[in-house]
Amino acid sequence: MAKRVGMEVAIAAAEAVGMCNIDVAAVYPITPQSHIAEHLSEIVADGRIDAEYITVESEHSAMSVCIGASATGARAYTATCSQGLMLMHELLPIVSAMRLPIVMSVANRPVNAPLNILSDHSDIMPQRDSGWIVIFSENGQEVIDLTLQAYRIAEDKDVMLPVIICIDGFILTHMVEPVEFPEQKEVNKFLPDRVPYATLHPDKPLTMGAFAMSDYFPQMMKAKDEALVNSKKTILKVWDEWEKQFGRRYRPVETYKAKGAEVLLLIMGSMGETAEPAIDELRDKGVAAGLIKIRLWRPFPFDELRKAVKGVRVLAVMDRAVSFGDSGGPVFADVKSVLYSEDNRPLTVNYIMGLGGRDVSVEDFVNMAEGAVKAKKEGYEFYGVGD
Amino acid sequence: MSIVENFDLYAPRLIDKKEYFSPGHRACQGCGEALALRLACKALGGDTIVSCATGCMEIVSSLFPTTAWELPFIHVAFENAAAVASGVEAGLKVMRRKGRVADRDIKSVAVAGDGGTADIGLQALSGAAERGHDMIHICLDNEAYMNTGIQRSSQTPFGAWSTTSPPGKVSFGQRTWKKNVPEIMAAHNIPYVATACPSYPLDLIRKVDKARSIKGPSYIHIFSACPTGWRMESDLAIKIGRLAVETGIFPLYEVKNGKYGITVDVPDPLRPVEDYLKLQGRFRHLGSPEIKVIQERVNLEYGKLIDKVNNLKSWDEN
Numbered sequence: 001m002a003k004r005v006g007m008e009v010a011i012a013a014a015e016a017v018g019m020c021n022i023d024v025a026a027v028y029p030i031t032p033q034s035h036i037a038e039h040l041s042e043i044v045a046d047g048r049i050d051a052e053y054i055t056v057e058s059e060h061s062a063m064s065v066c067i068g069a070s071a072t073g074a075r076a077y078t079a080t081c082s083q084g085l086m087l088m089h090e091l092l093p094i095v096s097a098m099r100l101p102i103v104m105s106v107a108n109r110p111v112n113a114p115l116n117i118l119s120d121h122s123d124i125m126p127q128r129d130s131g132w133i134v135i136f137s138e139n140g141q142e143v144i145d146l147t148l149q150a151y152r153i154a155e156d157k158d159v160m161l162p163v164i165i166c167i168d169g170f171i172l173t174h175m176v177e178p179v180e181f182p183e184q185k186e187v188n189k190f191l192p193d194r195v196p197y198a199t200l201h202p203d204k205p206l207t208m209g210a211f212a213m214s215d216y217f218p219q220m221m222k223a224k225d226e227a228l229v230n231s232k233k234t235i236l237k238v239w240d241e242w243e244k245q246f247g248r249r250y251r252p253v254e255t256y257k258a259k260g261a262e263v264l265l266l267i268m269g270s271m272g273e274t275a276e277p278a279i280d281e282l283r284d285k286g287v288a289a290g291l292i293k294i295r296l297w298r299p300f301p302f303d304e305l306r307k308a309v310k311g312v313r314v315l316a317v318m319d320r321a322v323s324f325g326d327s328g329g330p331v332f333a334d335v336k337s338v339l340y341s342e343d344n345r346p347l348t349v350n351y352i353m354g355l356g357g358r359d360v361s362v363e364d365f366v367n368m369a370e371g372a373v374k375a376k377k378e379g380y381e382f383y384g385v386g387d
Numbered sequence: 388m389s390i391v392e393n394f395d396l397y398a399p400r401l402i403d404k405k406e407y408f409s410p411g412h413r414a415c416q417g418c419g420e421a422l423a424l425r426l427a428c429k430a431l432g433g434d435t436i437v438s439c440a441t442g443c444m445e446i447v448s449s450l451f452p453t454t455a456w457e458l459p460f461i462h463v464a465f466e467n468a469a470a471v472a473s474g475v476e477a478g479l480k481v482m483r484r485k486g487r488v489a490d491r492d493i494k495s496v497a498v499a500g501d502g503g504t505a506d507i508g509l510q511a512l513s514g515a516a517e518r519g520h521d522m523i524h525i526c527l528d529n530e531a532y533m534n535t536g537i538q539r540s541s542q543t544p545f546g547a548w549s550t551t552s553p554p555g556k557v558s559f560g561q562r563t564w565k566k567n568v569p570e571i572m573a574a575h576n577i578p579y580v581a582t583a584c585p586s587y588p589l590d591l592i593r594k595v596d597k598a599r600s601i602k603g604p605s606y607i608h609i610f611s612a613c614p615t616g617w618r619m620e621s622d623l624a625i626k627i628g629r630l631a632v633e634t635g636i637f638p639l640y641e642v643k644n645g646k647y648g649i650t651v652d653v654p655d656p657l658r659p660v661e662d663y664l665k666l667q668g669r670f671r672h673l674g675s676p677e678i679k680v681i682q683e684r685v686n687l688e689y690g691k692l693i694d695k696v697n698n699l700k701s702w703d704e705n
């Protein structure tokens with residue numbers, strides 16, 4: 001039985017990356033990712049894993065190094081957030097199109113301006129259409145588990161796509177939590193060495209990253225879309241295997257007291273743990289409230305979400321980012337598109353909250369749920385900001 | 388020089404017959420870059436992985452589903468060829484150590500144009516050189532953004548016409564002097580920096596071969612004539628390269644462990660720059676005052692280089 005330890009989540013993330021026996025890490029420091037970068041460099045410096053740790057001069061080069069290394073068949077890792085992720089943005093669709101199974105931790109932080117180093121989801125949302133698998137974590141244990149699962153998913157021959165694990169900055173990365181690590185030999189059983197489909201090697205010269213005109217480009221985009229859609233089967237399979245081997249269960253959409261609820265809150269990331277006691281409080285008050293947590297952001301879990309909201313009168317989507325120009329939050333927009341084809345769809349309202357690390361308390365969730373119950377029409381509002 | 392003059396006689400014995408950058412690519416007639424790349428690949432040999440920046444050589448060689456590459460080749464983006472090549476090097480190194488690939492000396496080589504090296508790619512190049520990867524960065528310098536339509540770069544020479552440095556009523560064309568990237572790379576204290584030109588194929592091959600044999604980062608800046616962008620006849624690429632060297636505009640030298648050496652002798656005194664400028668439409672608007680300014684600058688820069696050749700010692704020497 002694995003031992004429970006108290007550990008800062010960023011350190012735990014780096015430990016989990018180390019357990020994946022990575023070959024190359026290329027990391028550029030940025031707050032609040034830096035504890036992951038620092039601890040991983042210690043793991044390499046102590047010889048606990050045999051890897052090349054490349055101290056690049058930018059996030060753009062961090063991802064470029066990962067691309068080069070992954071193309072040779074190596075298991076490559078990076079971590080970033082915020083402006084660093086925005087700088088990498090150019091390369092993200094290239095990684096997925098080249099089908100390179102790179103794994104990246106994102107310590108979610110707002111994007112400038114104004115500069116803010118705390119936490120929200122405005123860095124990951126612009127990466128939504130890059131073709132990466134994107135998974136949100138809620139606590140330290142999930143960060144460990146999802147990191148260990150990530151290469152297994154990414155490198156599967158039916159997937160071959162890069163994976164982002166989202167870890168809310170500070171509120172999760174810098175939290176000391178009780179976590180447990182599986183035994184290394186158990187991890188090795190679960191995650192064998194990468195068997196690459198194609199590599200850069202003189203024994204079999206290949207051209208990667210070719211140039212394509214309108215005759216081939218659309219087919220390639222369709223293939224990439226199919227790859228991301230199909231990856232869900234493998235994600236579910238890997239999560240089933242994980243549950244069998246390690247006992248913890250992961251689903252694309254998690255629910256809490258959602259059965260028979262009149263109002264459902266929908267959330268992603270670490271705030272799910274604050275929303276749960278709010279649901280308890282609402283239930284105590286006689287409000288039939290429940291919670292939905294989207295874990296798998298891409299590929300989007302359409303079916304699971306439809307099922308989870310069936311029969312609900314009001315759905316309140318909590319966004320930690322803004323899609324500027326009257327769209328509300330990005331999660332709201334996607335959730336509405338899921339519900340469009342439903343006959344009896346819930347009234348869907350949107351609270352944009354927790355921006356720039358603004359604390360959202362249990363009381364705030366209770367307030368939002370009670371507001372949602374009274375809502376008469378669809379729309380979005382910035383919670384707690386005033387007029 | 389005699390070898391160059393009797394090239395037909397010597398070439399078959401001195402140059403690898405195997406093509407790694409094969410015919411059928413889509414480069415323009417008389418392209419100096421394609422020639423430089425072909426020769427460089429011959430010197431590199433088969434145990435090479437090429438990471439190529441976006442640019443002329445990338446688009447002419449890799450139009451899906453065709454490829455001109457007989458070497459493993461990867462293109463990612465414009466500004467990161469050196470970073471990708473450093474990732475290739477790191478990946479191979481660790482997997483070789485772990486026994487996951489054969490224990491073989493495979494060289495990682497970045498290839499980029501002047502934009503992908505001197506402008507948008509300079510940061511990635513500087514980072515890779517500073518980190519000391521065992522790799523070569525080859526800059527194929529045709530002195531402008533030719534692939535996008537002849538826009539000026541930091542390598543476009545003073546006075547040259549380009550589509551974004553047009554001469555006009557109040558302008559004589561490019562207003563800045565060529566940024567000296569070989570010097571920037573020499574300042575990184577990497578083991579080997581060289582300039583080359585496909586008009587001197589044996590010199591080019593020797594330098595690439597030397598870079599190939601060195602452990603650590605090396606940089607080769609190849610002056611590559613572009614008949615299309617330089618507004619000249621397509622049979623002039625070789626001649627114009629020779630003139631660039633003989634006028635001192637692009638001296639061929641190398642810096643090995645800090646020690647400078649001229650590798651191709653030039654006439655003494657240097658040929659006048661006008662001999663070089665007058666063959667190219669991009670300079671045809673220049674009058675004698677501008678040409679005089681260019682001549683003075685070339686003399687000054689050449690003098691600085693000779694000073695380094697005469698005075699700087701290798702860091703291996705006491």
